[in-house]
Amino acid sequence: MSRIGVFVCHCGTNISATVDCPGVAEAIAKMPGVVHSVDYKYMCSDPGQTMIKEAIKEHKLDGVVVSACSPHMHEPTFRRACAEAGLNPYLCEMANLREHCSWVHEKEDATTVKAIDLVRKMVEKVKKNQPLYSIKVPVTKTALVIGGGIAGIQAALDIANAGHKVVMVERDPSIGGHMSQLSETFPTLDCSQCILTPRMVEVAQHPNITLHTYSEVESLEGFIGNFNVKIRKKARCVDEKLCTGCGLCSQKCPTKKNLSEFNEGLGYRPAIYSPFPQAVPNKPVIDKTQCTFFLKGKCKVCEKVCPTKAIRYDQEDQILDVEVGAIVLATGFNVLQPDFFPEYGYGRYKDVIQGLQFERLASASGPTSGEMKRPSDGKEPETVVFIACAGSRDEAKGLPYCSKICCMYTAKHAMLYKHKVHHGNAYVFYMDIRSGGKMYDEFVRRAIEEDGVKYIRGRVSRIYEEDGKLIVKGADTLLGHQTVEIKADMVVLASAAVANDGAEELAQKLHVSYDPYHFFAEAHPKLRPVETNTAGIFLAGACQAPRDIPETVSQASGAASKVAALFSQSELTREPIIAVVNRTAPPLYSTCTGCALCVPACPYQAIEMEDIKNRDGRVVKRAAKINPGLCQGCGTCVALCRVKAIDLQGFSNEQIFAELMAL
Amino acid sequence: MAEFEPKVIAFVCNWCTYTGADLTGTSRIKHASNVRIIRLPCTGRIDFMLLMKAFARGADGIIVSGCHPNDCHYTSGNFHARRRWIVYRSLLNFMGVDTRRIIFSWVSAAEGAKWAEVVNTAVKEFRALGPYDEYKNLAPIRANWRTEHAG
Secondary structure (H helix, E strand, C coil): CCCEEEEEEEEEECCCCCCCCCHHHHHHHHCCCCCEEEEEEECHHHHHHHHHHHHHHHHCCCEEEEEEHHHHHHHHHHHHHHHCCCHHHHHEEEEECHHHHHHCCCCCCCHHHHHHHHHHHHHHHHCCCCCCCEEECCCCEEEECCCCCCCHHHHHHHHHHHCEEEEEEECCCCCCHHHHHCCCCCCCCHHHHHHHHHHHHHHHHCCCEEEEEEEEEEEEEEEECCCCCEECCCCCCEEECCCCCCCHHHCCCCCCEEECCCCCCEEECEECCCCCCCCCCCCCCECCCCCCHHHCCCCHHHHHHCCCCCEEECCEEEEEEEECCCCECCCEEEEEEEECCCHHHHHCCCCEEEEEHHHHHCCCCCCCCCCCCCCCCCCCCEEEEEEEEECCCCCCCCCCCCCCHHHHHHHHHHHHHHCCCCEEEEEEECCCCCCCCCCCHHHHHHHHHCCCCEEEECEEEEEEECCCCCEEEEEEHHHEEEEEEEEEEEEEEEEEEECCCCCHHHHHHHHCCCCCCCCCCCCCCCCCCCCCCCEEEEEEEHHCCCCHHHHHHHHHHHHHHHHHHHCCEEEECCCCCCCCCCCCCCCCCCCCCCCHHHHHHHHCCCCEEEECCCCCCEEEEEEEEEEECCCCCCHHHHHCCCCCCEEECCCCCHHHHHHCCCC | CCCCCCCCCEEEEEHHHHHHHHHHHHCCCCCCCEHHHEEECHHHHHHHHHHHHHHHHCCCEEEECCCCCCCCCCCCCCHHHHHHHHHHHHHHHCCCCCCCHHHEECCCCCHHHHHHHHHHHHHHHHHCCCCCHHHHCCCCCCCCCHHHHHC
16 A cells, blocks of 8 residues: 655645645545645745655655646755655656646636646556656767867867867868858958968867868767767878878879869869868868879879878778767858759859859959959959849748848948949848848948948849840839849859758768758757757757857857766766666566567657577567667657557556546 | 536646646636646657546546647657547547547647637537537446545
8 A cells, every 4th residue: 555645735825825725635635545645835945845854754655746836846846855855756746736726727616626636646646656766877078079160160179178078070171161261251351261270270289179071970879978970081092190281292283173162163173182271181182083093093193292102092981980978060051052043044154153152252362362353254343233032031942041141241242342342333132131140230231331332122033144244133122113224243142051961861860850951950949059859969050050150159169068068977867757668577578579660659769679589599589678878758659559568657657547547 | 507517638748738838827827627637748658548548537528739840849759649649530530439529739838828728718619519428338437527526
């Protein structure tokens, strides 16, 4: 027979104003198994808690029901009190008399009847409660940062400075990401590379950071605190230890006419190359698809000129095994690519370019050394049209979202252009100007008022070439949809920010959820913006949604602090509210029939099938096995299990049916 | 004669609707007192047998409520619940259970007012449907909860 103690709280008058608390305690006292039932003014106060503790000892209680507020409010308080009195904390339950009863109903008999019902069902539940013990899992204090843009750099530095090891994986030959391509940054117009490159160097030199560039994540196994990552280190064909980064190989490489990815196709690079002069690490890679030796079997000029004999044509991809405790995803974004705008002639007309290409044109390290020369003939454009929302907020293009950064960078582009070509005309076609942010609106006003950029509110319907000019046809909606026609020398499209290539594939490898646009999904849009639903994997930067540099940096620091908090413990404690597979003694082993229906139902990949072998090593049964580190306790598998072999601790079938039977 | 008070059991998830119902309380939004909430971690936890047991115990109506689609704390539990509901409904129809007796709804943790509305609408509808005596013919189990616990 159970020995349950029930404690009914008045919560001052919050509960007692509409519920007859002594009446509830009295009615419950008659229930079988209830040995102690009292009411008190404030159960959560010190005397209230002491009352519970003493009653547990005095009446040898094996279950406690505190009938007070919502368990979201005080369940930890009362469970701790029970634990202090030597009762397993999971033998304590709460009946929600305040939020779900006294606050929402009038003072009448029905309210007290409901209160009694609520307590009764918790008493029945607690009779079926089992003592549970919190789960401890060890933590590997190394973080994996995927992506070496500003988000990854910031997160890696913050984690490393907190004294933890960091492994950084970057897909490209150098870290730096999109920020290294930018000329100047809004709203201060400071040079992007000048503020970024010191941090890149810091990453490379930090004793706590191991950098793997030209590498990708191959697979991920494990769970929070204990991930096992396989990293594919792609063959650079250069011995990184011997290479000094002198650049002779790139200078002498005969295959020079390869479009430069870093310059967004506006310049060329050799087949053996570093993406840009400040690359970190400054060690070249050979592009096997363009190298004459790999294509035709002879050349080897780089090998001949290399003073340290660092060229390795026979280098192969390496697979590295790394154990980490937490992961920061910082894979960034991409811009929408050409063929998306047939009406704007992108890809057809050389002088219709996208935002990142304009960044390279304006950059001192770019193909024109920062001089404003248009791609087609190298002439200085006299009239430039900037089109905001090229793709963004366009349901027809399948991108209903706002790319957020374009309003600001379009203003910046127009401003940079006017600073370089004083007599030039800059027009901006826009839908709305979204310039929320510190000093942002002032920046746009500056472009309009001081630099004389002409803003036209309206959309561009078409761009076509006529007499060597690009005719931009649009409408001015502020002038009653008047048609506007501008003869431009160059057009810059603020093309939408989209999820990076391979984002979906990576999300599936890491079991991270993503939204319809393939941006990674956060655990809660407001309160858990840097966590994913997979415990131990955090998000930083534009891989979650389009965002600018200041936001990216703060989010990266946020993710880093989450990692540091995780690493501050030697082991993780988790609530034991997890699913368990029923196991009985041999020869039955389990009531699980091994149908494996639960395996795909689990949102956390916590269930796998296990072969149960006999003494001879022969497989006698296949049964589901739940990884307690991964299981989050949703119970989807429990409801799905045909033979009821799985149960959820804390919300077991027995407990819930007991609750129901009390009603 | 006093108006018929239906007995309603609500199966709600811990993260959205339970918290939403807490918010109803915090906001002091009065609503009908017929509903008894059973807290589950997720709507994905809801077993068909729980609904049947609720009817067997004399429930005149059932509310099932969880996180909005895409908002599930456990990523996809509510999708499982939604899919199961479609299957259950045809099964219930086949068995002769009145599917108007089960109300499915999404109430987020921020929708305290919506929860009150869901409860009031449900109670109103169940009241209009009257006591669910037909179920006793389907399953001759005692369903005299009202008199049983009166004393």
